Amino acid sequence: MSGLKHPYVTSPTRWTVFLRTFLPWQLWRFVRINLKMIGIIRRSH
Amino acid sequence: MSRVVVLGAGVSGHTAAAFARKWLGRSDTVTVVSPKDYYNWIPSNIWVGVGLMRPEQVTFPLKPVYQRHGIEFVHGAARAIHPEGSSDDPTPHVIVTPTGGASGATVKVPYDYLINATGPRLRFDRTPGLGPEGHSHSVCTEDHAAGAARALAESVERMKRGERQQFVVGVGHGTCTCEGAAFEYIVNLEFELRSRGVRDKADILWLTNEYELGDFGMGGMHFEVGGYVTPSSVFNASLFAERGIEWVTRAHVRQVDPGLIHYETLDGAVREQRADFAMLLPPFSGVGLKAFDRNGGDITASLFQPNEFMKVDADYRPKPYEDWRAGDWPRTYQSPVYRNLFAVGIAFAPPHAISRPFTSPSGAAIAPAPPRTGMPSAMIGKAVARSVVDMIRGAEAPTRTASMAEMGAACVASAGANPLTGTAASMTVFPIVPDFDRYAPYGRDLKRTFGEIGLAGHWIKIILHHLFLYKARLRPGWSLIPE
Numbered sequence: 001m002s003g004l005k006h007p008y009v010t011s012p013t014r015w016t017v018f019l020r021t022f023l024p025w026q027l028w029r030f031v032r033i034n035l036k037m038i039g040i041i042r043r044s045h
Numbered sequence: 046m047s048r049v050v051v052l053g054a055g056v057s058g059h060t061a062a063a064f065a066r067k068w069l070g071r072s073d074t075v076t077v078v079s080p081k082d083y084y085n086w087i088p089s090n091i092w093v094g095v096g097l098m099r100p101e102q103v104t105f106p107l108k109p110v111y112q113r114h115g116i117e118f119v120h121g122a123a124r125a126i127h128p129e130g131s132s133d134d135p136t137p138h139v140i141v142t143p144t145g146g147a148s149g150a151t152v153k154v155p156y157d158y159l160i161n162a163t164g165p166r167l168r169f170d171r172t173p174g175l176g177p178e179g180h181s182h183s184v185c186t187e188d189h190a191a192g193a194a195r196a197l198a199e200s201v202e203r204m205k206r207g208e209r210q211q212f213v214v215g216v217g218h219g220t221c222t223c224e225g226a227a228f229e230y231i232v233n234l235e236f237e238l239r240s241r242g243v244r245d246k247a248d249i250l251w252l253t254n255e256y257e258l259g260d261f262g263m264g265g266m267h268f269e270v271g272g273y274v275t276p277s278s279v280f281n282a283s284l285f286a287e288r289g290i291e292w293v294t295r296a297h298v299r300q301v302d303p304g305l306i307h308y309e310t311l312d313g314a315v316r317e318q319r320a321d322f323a324m325l326l327p328p329f330s331g332v333g334l335k336a337f338d339r340n341g342g343d344i345t346a347s348l349f350q351p352n353e354f355m356k357v358d359a360d361y362r363p364k365p366y367e368d369w370r371a372g373d374w375p376r377t378y379q380s381p382v383y384r385n386l387f388a389v390g391i392a393f394a395p396p397h398a399i400s401r402p403f404t405s406p407s408g409a410a411i412a413p414a415p416p417r418t419g420m421p422s423a424m425i426g427k428a429v430a431r432s433v434v435d436m437i438r439g440a441e442a443p444t445r446t447a448s449m450a451e452m453g454a455a456c457v458a459s460a461g462a463n464p465l466t467g468t469a470a471s472m473t474v475f476p477i478v479p480d481f482d483r484y485a486p487y488g489r490d491l492k493r494t495f496g497e498i499g500l501a502g503h504w505i506k507i508i509l510h511h512l513f514l515y516k517a518r519l520r521p522g523w524s525l526i527p528e
């Protein structure tokens with residue numbers, strides 16, 4: 001029997017969870033996300 | 046000299062008033078009417094609701110700001126619009142009940158251009174027992190959120206004494222909107238319970254009217270990830286499973302009793318859910334403005350939809366869900382009846398639902414209403430302000446458009462507030478209202494629609510909190526900060 005409560009739900013890997021709060025990676029994502037958002041804002045105004 | 050009157054000092058009205066003032070000459074006046082004399086940055090109410098911020102940190106008094114910028118302020122609630130004036134005075138005007146004034150007293154506020162930005166009326170009355178005056182909490186206003194935080198602190202104390210607590214978060218009626226805000230609250234709540242060391246004593250349930258998780262009243266979103274086009278439901282379910290949050294979808298809450306929520310689901314099942322703490326958002330309607338012609342005849346039905354939101358330049362012809370088009374959505378927000386009347390933000394009537402509507406066997410409508418979030422509300426307010434200014438200067442018709450089917454939105458949903466361990470889901474979506482003709486088959490431009498969760502999102506959310514409060518205070522350079 002599966003030990004998972006929701007065996008049919010997608011789960012993040014440990015690496016993905018680690019990256020979510022890993023500072024160097026998040027600094028890079030901060031820049032990328034801001035650029036993406038600025039793109040949307042510029043296209044929408 | 047022209048008089049621009051804005052009803053409401055929320056995200057859309059405050060933005061419209063500030064830009065109208067900036068662009069108009071000093072001989073023209075800009076007047077804001079609002080029953081609250083302070084501004085509330087509503088997105089940060091989530092953090093008030095989990096006890097991380099105080100109401101004073103998400104609000105500020107409006108009068109000094111308006112005084113500094115030459116905007117007149119009328120402290121009161123608009124009740125009725127007289128777009129043709131009255132038989133003895135043809136000047137269009139609004140009847141306002143002053144806040145704190147003698148009961149029955151009203152004032153007449155004349156206008157040349159009127160922008161209705163009155164937002165939603167919180168319809169706790171649609172579900173017996175719903176809301177802070179009943180048996181559940183809300184985070185729609187800063188004081189509701191403060192009440193939720195107090196109740197949460199009590200629950201935490203109980204858990205520290207060893208008691209288990211059942212938390213239920215979501216929406217309190219089958220027709221609610223704003224699921225995104227409730228989503229932010231539940232993940233922040235879960236994060237807080239972990240931070241306070243009592244997570245093992247808490248059962249947390251998401252109770253929603255969405256057909257699938259991640260719908261958010263926008264019919265969900267699709268993201269390109271790992272070689273697949275993946276619906277938002279996958280990410281939402283994943284986050285809940287990871288955080289140990291259970292969920293019930295397709296639900297209509299019928300009644301809230303002390304400690305017990307009665308709900309039905311689309312399959313006809315009627316159930317009860319124990320709740321030691323419930324935060325359930327209410328359904329919205331318009332604020333119930335009336336309208337009268339010059340002879341005092343009631344013309345409310347020609348200006349407003351039955352849900353009390355104002356009709357603008359949208360296609361409101363009833364049609365099957367399958368037949369609606371992105372082009373049905375309004376572009377100029379001008380009333381089809383009076384050229385000097387506009388509605389912005391939540392106050393305008395959407396032409397139809399974005400999420401597919403469903404009805405339960407008992408006849409209850411169970412489907413999210415379309416959201417109008419902060420970014421589009423502000424952008425619409427700004428576009429309408431420009432149109433009004435241009436019309437004052439001689440333009441025949443509105444000069445600016447801001448269709449939600451042609452603009453995107455950037456949204457950051459907090460999922461836990463801590464500068465090193467917190468996270469937030471950062472999302473962009475383009476366009477907000479899906480356009481299935483232009484972006485078949487998903488309705489959105491997948492290159493511009495993306496989502497990811499991480500600490501960077503939390504930093505952005507914190508920056509936005511300070512940036513938008515700075516902008517709303519109309520401090521130097523405010524107009525350079527995008528909506």
Ligand SMILES: Cc1cc2nc3c(=O)[nH]c(=O)nc-3n(C[C@H](O)[C@H](O)[C@H](O)COP(=O)(O)OP(=O)(O)OC[C@H]3O[C@@H](n4cnc5c(N)ncnc54)[C@H](O)[C@@H]3O)c2cc1C
Binds near residue numbers: 055078121163165186
């Ligand atoms: C808890 C919560 C969290 C949210 N988080 C986000 C988020 O993270 N991002 C996002 O984009 N959006 C978010 N939203 C949505 C966002 O708050 C709304 O989109 C936005 O406030 C809509 O702006 P508005 O001007 O239409 O209405 P409001 O901001 O509600 O303003 C309405 C104004 O009208 C006034 N008013 C009411 N009645 C009258 C009357 N009779 N006469 C005159 N004035 C009147 C009110 O006092 C108020 O000043 C959130 C909403 C909630 C409830």
